Amino acid sequence: MTATVGKVPDALADPLAAQKPSSLWRDTLWNILRQRSAVVGLTFLVFLVAVAVFAPVIATYNPNEPMIGVQAGAKVRMPPCIHLLGCPANLPQHLMGLDGNGRDVFSRVVYGARVSLQIGILTVGFAIILGALIGAIAGYFAGKTDNVLMRLMDVVLAFPSLLLAIAIVTVLGQGLINAQLAIGIVAIPVYARVMRASVLSIREQEFVAASRALGESRGGILVRRVVPNALTPLIVQGTLGIAAAIIDVAALSFLGLGAQPPLAEWGSMIGIERNAVFAAPHLIIFPGLAIVVTCLAFNLLGDGVRDALDPRLNR
Amino acid sequence: MTALAPPARGPDTAAVGAPLVEVTGLVKHFPIKGGILQRQVATVKAVDGVDLLVRRGETLGLVGESGCGKTTVGRLLLRLIEPTAGTIRFDGVDITHLPDRQLKPFRRRMQIVFQDPFASLDPRAPIGDSIGEGLRIHGLGNARERAARVKRIMDMVGLQQYHARRYAHEFSGGQRQRIGIARALVLEPDLVVCDEPVSALDVSIQAQVLNLLKDLQRELGLTYLFIAHNMGVVEHISDRVAVMYLGRVAEITDRERIFAEPRHPYTQALLSAVPIPDPELRRSRVILGGDVPSPVNPPEGCRFHPRCPLRAELGNPERCSRETPQLVDAGRDHLVACHFRGPDAPAS
Numbered sequence: 210m211t212a213t214v215g216k217v218p219d220a221l222a223d224p225l226a227a228q229k230p231s232s233l234w235r236d237t238l239w240n241i242l243r244q245r246s247a248v249v250g251l252t253f254l255v256f257l258v259a260v261a262v263f264a265p266v267i268a269t270y271n272p273n274e275p276m277i278g279v280q281a282g283a284k285v286r287m288p289p290c291i292h293l294l295g296c297p298a299n300l301p302q303h304l305m306g307l308d309g310n311g312r313d314v315f316s317r318v319v320y321g322a323r324v325s326l327q328i329g330i331l332t333v334g335f336a337i338i339l340g341a342l343i344g345a346i347a348g349y350f351a352g353k354t355d356n357v358l359m360r361l362m363d364v365v366l367a368f369p370s371l372l373l374a375i376a377i378v379t380v381l382g383q384g385l386i387n388a389q390l391a392i393g394i395v396a397i398p399v400y401a402r403v404m405r406a407s408v409l410s411i412r413e414q415e416f417v418a419a420s421r422a423l424g425e426s427r428g429g430i431l432v433r434r435v436v437p438n439a440l441t442p443l444i445v446q447g448t449l450g451i452a453a454a455i456i457d458v459a460a461l462s463f464l465g466l467g468a469q470p471p472l473a474e475w476g477s478m479i480g481i482e483r484n485a486v487f488a489a490p491h492l493i494i495f496p497g498l499a500i501v502v503t504c505l506a507f508n509l510l511g512d513g514v515r516d517a518l519d520p521r522l523n524r
Numbered sequence: 525m526t527a528l529a530p531p532a533r534g535p536d537t538a539a540v541g542a543p544l545v546e547v548t549g550l551v552k553h554f555p556i557k558g559g560i561l562q563r564q565v566a567t568v569k570a571v572d573g574v575d576l577l578v579r580r581g582e583t584l585g586l587v588g589e590s591g592c593g594k595t596t597v598g599r600l601l602l603r604l605i606e607p608t609a610g611t612i613r614f615d616g617v618d619i620t621h622l623p624d625r626q627l628k629p630f631r632r633r634m635q636i637v638f639q640d641p642f643a644s645l646d647p648r649a650p651i652g653d654s655i656g657e658g659l660r661i662h663g664l665g666n667a668r669e670r671a672a673r674v675k676r677i678m679d680m681v682g683l684q685q686y687h688a689r690r691y692a693h694e695f696s697g698g699q700r701q702r703i704g705i706a707r708a709l710v711l712e713p714d715l716v717v718c719d720e721p722v723s724a725l726d727v728s729i730q731a732q733v734l735n736l737l738k739d740l741q742r743e744l745g746l747t748y749l750f751i752a753h754n755m756g757v758v759e760h761i762s763d764r765v766a767v768m769y770l771g772r773v774a775e776i777t778d779r780e781r782i783f784a785e786p787r788h789p790y791t792q793a794l795l796s797a798v799p800i801p802d803p804e805l806r807r808s809r810v811i812l813g814g815d816v817p818s819p820v821n822p823p824e825g826c827r828f829h830p831r832c833p834l835r836a837e838l839g840n841p842e843r844c845s846r847e848t849p850q851l852v853d854a855g856r857d858h859l860v861a862c863h864f865r866g867p868d869a870p871a872s
Contacts, residue, residue, distance in 0.1 A: 226684065226686040230650065230689045230690040230691060230694065231690075231691065231694060232648070232650070232691055233647055233648050233691060233693070234648070414643055415638045415640055415643040415644035416643065416644050416645055416646045416654075418599075418604055418636075418638070418644075419636070419638065419644055419645075419704075419707065420646075420657065420661075421604055422602055422604060422631065422634075422635060422636045423631065423635070423657055423658040423661050423707075423711070424627075424628045424631035424632060424658070424661050424662060425657070425661050426624065427624075429661070434646055437648045438646070438647065438648055
């Protein structure tokens with residue numbers, strides 16, 4: 210053992226002091242980044258967000274402007290024409306062809322990313338906020354409140370979700386906002402149940418009793434202690450839910466109940482051209498692919514987040 | 525630092541030895557619900573008529589087997605759960621039915637240290653926040669004063685300053701228990717209920733934490749209700765000891781007397797089960813037959829009568845199974861709940 214002579218500098222007195230504290234949220238982020246599927250999903254999503262944000266730069270044409278009569282050689286439902294791949298130079302270049310109204314499909318798919326991402330996040334955001342509120346109140350206050358709220362949720366859950374959404378849109382009227390509202394309402398019970406379950410387990414924890422012993426009010430305990438600890442399963446459910454919301458709104462738009470023309474929305478693009486599926490398959494394939502890729506990205510991220518937060522799978 | 529002044533205390537009870545907490549006839553029945561309609565099918569009589577007196581400045585050890593209701597008594601006393609019947613008086617004030625708002629000033633004066641140091645800290649809060657929580661809840665001082673108070677209390681329990689920004693999962697069990705103690709003491713309470721604070725710790729750490737609790741008691745003039753099932757721990761820390769069996773108190777007296785001359789047959793059996801670190805020593809052991817009866821359906825009369833060696837010795841007197849014995853003073857502040865070990869009976 211070497212004897213150190215003189216005063217040890219303060220920073221060296223305890224090597225642990227120099228180490229950064231690790232909050233659970235930060236640890237969680239690192240765990241997520243260690244999951245391969247989450248990283249793949251996240252990469253996809255960053256790409257999609259970039260496409261949505263820079264849509265005016267990426268899109269080659271105005272998504273709502275018909276090319277017929279504007280461009281020489283433009284035809285309705287023209288298949289993709291890419292000069293590099295041998296498309297005759299006398300035809301105008303359209304990466305994904307033209308749709309039934311002579312609009313550039315590539316530009317519409319690019320702009321559609323804006324619509325779909327916004328749909329997914331807003332719809333799930335709405336459902337999570339209301340669902341978490343209902344679930345937290347039901348779980349924390351228990352008893353009659355719990356019974357009334359959760360039976361209400363059961364009623365909503367009992368309907369096939371798309372059918373109920375169609376019914377809600379029928380009542381509220383067609384339109385993208387109403388379609389989102391409908392899908393959001395249908396999703397509330399899922400989040401309410403998840404939240405209630407985790408609140409039920411957390412409110413019995415000793416640190417909650419400790420807060421009560423210190424004199425914290427019931428509301429204070431719910432907001433400061435219970436909710437922050439009950440959030441993780443909700444985040445997983447929400448990430449997975451975004452994909453489902455995008456598909457559901459696309460389905461409503463496909464049926465003509467959601468996005469209204471001329472808005473470039475993937476579901477309605479497919480819906481409008483569904484009869485041309487054999488004559489001009491590119492009108493179905495490209496928006497369809499966009500939906501698949503987006504949902505896949507959210508699902509991969511959701512799976513990764515779930516694995517990262519599941520203590521049994523951790524290390 | 526007027527904002528951080530200690531809470532107001534009753535002048536008449538400020539003296540050491542005056543009653544701080546008085547519990548009379550405390551009852552807690554937990555319903556068992558069953559069937560489709562969730563009707564109440566039975567009750568667990570966790571606490572069934574407990575009388576206790578905790579004096580200011582003392583440590584009252586509360587011992588008994590698991591399931592005898594010790595923890596429930598501790599939580600009832602702090603109003604963490606609502607009693608079915610009975611009264612709780614804290615510093616002369618009946619707090620049994622006080623609504624939350626009026627209870628809040630009392631919450632400041634009675635705190636709890638939990639058994640499980642892992643479950644009793646919020647995993648998402650830095651421990652500095654956990655410790656200072658009480659100051660925030662009671663709106664004491666400004667942010668700087670609170671931070672200073674948290675630092676001082678962390679120093680007292682042997683935590684480093686830089687620990688304040690860390691999270692509970694970064695600490696060992698012993699350190700977490702220190703955090704729990706700091707959180708309980710930051711409000712300068714009169715009473716601290718220690719709910720088996722060392723039973724989840726390693727033996728080597730147990731002694732550290734026990735000595736810390738003792739030192740803090742001396743420095744801050746604390747009163748402890750110390751719940752434990754380990755007789756060695758109780759002997760180390762208590763001034764007086766209460767023994768519980770199946771939701772009732774069997775015997776209360778000074779530490780010396782309970783270990784030297786226990787009167788209640790259950791206490792005698794309990795003490796004879798304590799191992800003595802001397803292989804040469806032979807002693808008479810009282811081995812009890814059977815298990816602790818279920819608190820759903822406790823025996824009539826004296827709770828202990830089906831297993832009582834004294835009753836068997838006396839030829840099974842009917843009184844034991846018919847009449848519930850009350851705590852009576854057998855002399856020199858030695859309370860016993862036994863028909864045949866009261867004041868007029870000789871201690872065996």
